[in-house]
Amino acid sequence: MNERTGPERRIVVGVDGSPSSHQALRWAIRQADLTGAAVDAIACWHPTTVYDWMLHAKDPHQDATARKTLAATVADALQDAPPVQVRQSALPGKAAEVLVERSRSADLLVVGSHGHGGLPDTRLGSTSHNCVQHAHCPVVVVRPSES
Numbered sequence: 004m005n006e007r008t009g010p011e012r013r014i015v016v017g018v019d020g021s022p023s024s025h026q027a028l029r030w031a032i033r034q035a036d037l038t039g040a041a042v043d044a045i046a047c048w049h050p051t052t053v054y055d056w057m058l059h060a061k062d063p064h065q066d067a068t069a070r071k072t073l074a075a076t077v078a079d080a081l082q083d084a085p086p087v088q089v090r091q092s093a094l095p096g097k098a099a100e101v102l103v104e105r106s107r108s109a110d111l112l113v114v115g116s117h118g119h120g121g122l123p124d125t126r127l128g129s130t131s132h133n134c135v136q137h138a139h140c141p142v143v144v145v146r147p148s149e150s
Contacts, residue, residue, distance in 0.1 A: 012040035015105045016113040017098055017130065019046060020072040022147040023115025028080045030145045031113040036085035038110075043090050045105060046073035047098040069093035099133035106138040116146045 016031040018024045028044060035042045048069040070093040077089055094101050106112040114131045131144045 012038055013043055013109045014038075014040045014111045014113060015043045015045060015102065015109040017047070017102050017115070017134075018044050018073050018076050019098065019115075020076055021115055021117065023117050023145060025076055025080065025115075026147050027113045027115040027143075027145040028076060029084070030143065031111075032080055032084045032087055032089065034111065034113070034143075035087040040110060041088040041090065043092065043105065043109070044073060044077055045101065046070070046076075046091075046093045047096055047101045048093065049097055050095055066093055066095070099130045099137075102130070102134050103137045103139070106134070106140045106142075109140045112138045112140055112142045114142065114144055116144050 012035075014031045014035050016024075016028050018028055028042075031042050031044075034040070046069040048065040050065070070091075073091050073093055077091055081089065102112060102114065112134055114134050115128075116131055117128045131142075135142050135144065
């Protein structure tokens with residue numbers, strides 16, 4: 004593992020429970036081991052809307068589901084992984100917006116090529132496309148491995 008003085012290196016990775024986000028997290032953990040970075044694994048949930056009006060009350064079920072999915076994905080990824088620090092955050096908001104904002108203080112942003120809701124014939128999902136276009140740091144888009 005590389006040693007570094009000064010500010011901590013950070014790799015932000017979007018996690019939604021999809022196969023490509025599992026692969027993205029595994030990739031980020033391997034990269035963190037090589038560079039001495041910490042991994043910030045982020046799951047996002049979008050507040051409930053009714054006729055395009057956002058309900059301002061936080062829905063505890065969406066938050067709990069995002070946290071549960073994130074915890075399971077991280078636990079799975081860490082089973083045979085090198086010992087790196089992985090911090091978990093479940094945050095309200097659209098994934099692309101949250102990840103782009105978090106990229107401001109990151110060294111690298113890692114996303115899967117398709118998550119939940121992606122169109123099967125597209126090369127990038129809308130979240131990964133938005134991150135590639137607007138992130139404040141380099142972005143790695145990880146495709147799910149072929150089985």
